[in-house]
Amino acid sequence: MTLPTQVGVYGGGRMGAGIAHAFLVSGSAVTVIESSPESASGAHQRVAASLTRAAERGDPAAGEALDRLTVSTDAEQLSRCALVVEAVPEQPALKQEVLTAIETAAPDAWVATNTSSLSVDELAAALSRPERFLGLHFFNPVPASRLVEIVVGAKTEDELIDLARTWVTDLGKTAITVTDSPGFASSRLGVAIALEAMRMLEEGVATAEDIDTAMELGYKHPVGPLRTTDLVGLDVRLAIAEHLAREVGDRFAPPPILRELVAKGHLGRKSGQGFYSW
Structure with a gap:
């Protein structure tokens, strides 16, 4: 050791x-x-x-x-x-x-x-x-x-x-x-998937549960991107997305649903409510 x-x-x-x-x-x-x-x-x-x-x-x-x-x-x-x-x-x-x-x-x-x-x-x-x-x-x-x-x-x-x-x-x-680069490897990929999942939810493509299940069963993710965002904290994800948008480009611009939930204090598991109720 x-x-x-x-x-x-x-x-x-x-x-x-x-x-x-x-x-x-x-x-x-x-x-x-x-x-x-x-x-x-x-x-x-x-x-x-x-x-x-x-x-x-x-x-x-x-x-x-x-x-x-x-x-x-x-x-x-x-x-x-x-x-x-x-x-x-x-x-x-x-x-x-x-x-x-x-x-x-x-x-x-x-x-x-x-x-x-x-x-x-x-x-x-x-x-x-x-x-x-x-x-x-x-x-x-x-x-x-x-x-x-x-x-x-x-x-x-x-x-x-x-x-x-x-x-x-x-x-x-x-x-x-x-x-050293914006978002490194993990955050950049993880946030990109999570932001697209939020846009899909905004557009009514599927429920949060079904979007997460698609990634869990279809791509072997242990936890889906929206539930992961609840665990990480929506405020944390928002801050990272804003940073990446400044450094990398508009493809990381936070969708309105994320800003709205954070403004309401719905930060995920730590507040009891995010994309899911905890």
Whole structure:
């Protein structure tokens, strides 16, 4: 095993908690950093609940993993970490602020961002050591997903790319490696399918259930594009689509149905209503 003994995760939301889970059950000690005592408590609860579910499903590593978890609001707690993964919301300024804080707190650590669509090179512009930085794009839900997208920046060291591949393997997942480009490989393809599914729903081609079933049974997708959007969050999908439309072209322009649902607060599973009721 080549996983770092100490791993940091900055951001303990759904994705951050899932990333912490993956490293914990693989043997690393994990420090999660959050912005307030309340959010830190929520992050601890999310990781604990995820590990409990895994233990109930028979994962022997999950039972003792919680003992290696630390949750704090003090970024200085990252100083012992060899790897720190940033997992805050998809807001460039926020991510750059957090990445700078990570670099200050853990100057010797390798640093990764879990962004699903933002430019790794643009985020790296805030860092004094961009060669020690890349993207590790995990997928939701992290414990069950087998894919991690390694996103290589223009200045990323070859050593870090090689290490990242071994880390992903040691987590029991499969890596793909892509150069920094809008939407990378996975988000660009996933969003393209989801936006077309939304347009079909708008036009009355079929119900949400039947559109999803077409992809699940016809193309072996484990979850259809509209249900996946509900799981990801309609607001998250909207932000990614707007970014891709700016960077790649109008074919990624969000359809009216997506904007309307987000405006109503129908964000998917996390709000109880999206393309489906939850």
